Amino acid sequence: MNLKINTYKVKRTNRFSVIVLLSILAFLAQGCSETEKKQEEKVKYTIPDSLLKTLKIDTVNTCPLLNAITLTAIVDFNQDKQVNIYSLVSGNIQDIKVQLGDYVSAGQTLAVVKSSEMAGYANNLVVAETNVKTTKKQLEAMQDLYKSGLASILDVNTAQTNYDQAVAQLEMVKKILKINGNNVQGDFIIKSPISGFIVQKNITNNSFIRADNTTNLFTISDLKDVWVQANVYEANIDQVHVGDNVEVRTLSAPDRVFTGKIDKILNVLDPTSKVIKVRIVLPNPDYILKPEMFARVTVSDPEHKQTLCVPDKALVYDHSQYYVVKYEGKGNASISPVEVLNTFGNKVYLKSGLKIGDRIIASQALQIYGELNN
Numbered sequence: 001m002n003l004k005i006n007t008y009k010v011k012r013t014n015r016f017s018v019i020v021l022l023s024i025l026a027f028l029a030q031g032c033s034e035t036e037k038k039q040e041e042k043v044k045y046t047i048p049d050s051l052l053k054t055l056k057i058d059t060v061n062t063c064p065l066l067n068a069i070t071l072t073a074i075v076d077f078n079q080d081k082q083v084n085i086y087s088l089v090s091g092n093i094q095d096i097k098v099q100l101g102d103y104v105s106a107g108q109t110l111a112v113v114k115s116s117e118m119a120g121y122a123n124n125l126v127v128a129e130t131n132v133k134t135t136k137k138q139l140e141a142m143q144d145l146y147k148s149g150l151a152s153i154l155d156v157n158t159a160q161t162n163y164d165q166a167v168a169q170l171e172m173v174k175k176i177l178k179i180n181g182n183n184v185q186g187d188f189i190i191k192s193p194i195s196g197f198i199v200q201k202n203i204t205n206n207s208f209i210r211a212d213n214t215t216n217l218f219t220i221s222d223l224k225d226v227w228v229q230a231n232v233y234e235a236n237i238d239q240v241h242v243g244d245n246v247e248v249r250t251l252s253a254p255d256r257v258f259t260g261k262i263d264k265i266l267n268v269l270d271p272t273s274k275v276i277k278v279r280i281v282l283p284n285p286d287y288i289l290k291p292e293m294f295a296r297v298t299v300s301d302p303e304h305k306q307t308l309c310v311p312d313k314a315l316v317y318d319h320s321q322y323y324v325v326k327y328e329g330k331g332n333a334s335i336s337p338v339e340v341l342n343t344f345g346n347k348v349y350l351k352s353g354l355k356i357g358d359r360i361i362a363s364q365a366l367q368i369y370g371e372l373n374n
Helices: 002-043 116-148 153-179 234-239 365-373
Strands: 057-059 061-076 082-085 091-094 109-114 187-191 196-201 218-221 225-233 245-250 258-266 275-283 294-311 316-318 321-329 332-344 347-352 359-361
Touching: 061 234, 061 332, 061 347, 082 196, 091 116, 116 153, 116 187, 225 234, 225 294, 245 275, 294 332, 316 365, 321 365, 332 365, 359 365
Parallel strands: none
Antiparallel strands: 057 359, 061 225, 061 294, 082 218, 091 109, 109 187, 196 218, 225 275, 245 258, 245 294, 258 275, 294 347, 316 321, 321 332, 321 359, 332 347
């Protein structure tokens, strides 16, 4: 009997212990849950005022959807404002005064040619001037003889003809000298006909040149505007048109965007490279664009339909998905996944994920994104 009573007491005590233990565990679990909630509330990220003042907040809007292709290109001279300079006489090059890349003004001396031809022109001038003086005296003498009855009118007319021919010969010699620089010392002065840069130089001092040489001595180009010659492959020919807007970027100035339009399409396919050339004329007032520079040309083609667009700096790419950070006011922000349609320049066109009027963080988005994830 006593044994049964003791067994009962033990069982009752064990049940009580289990109940107490379960109560303690439930209490601890509730306390942990509340602690975790408090911790979650504590780690919710709010953008500090100091950072918020530096952020760019943009509003989502619609803009025309653009399709674009990118072309390789090279900067070239504006051939309509380029002059090749040749020598009009044969001789030895002396005293070259300019070098490749120098800026020259119209009329500036580039080099001097010591020429026997110029010496011959100077001699012809002396001869022509002497003939004019001689024939003039003969004409005056014949006119006096005619007045005295010692010469006929035919003699006077012959003297007049000789004088007129001598004057004409002198004028011709003067014009030849003027074309060749008006130098009577045997020098041919090569001068620049326009202002611009020496972009080619094919002579050296003491070299001999001929008047019939097909190689130009200098090439001068006005680089205030340049041509950009872009390559278009066969598959893309139907995507470029005269008048299309383009953006041009170079390696030397990657953050500088030059805007223009396609000015001309050269409708001849290169048999080797299978490309056609398109030309863009760009103003170059500060001479940043230099001939032979490589360039990248982006040609835009509007589709005449509107879509959501955001600045490219608002976009964050993470785990194969694009995101933007929406600003909700009072330092609060949230992450929104978006679907990208296209990118052109500094704009990103969206298919979904935002709506018109949403406010997004358009600077330091990656930093805010990282803080929200943490």
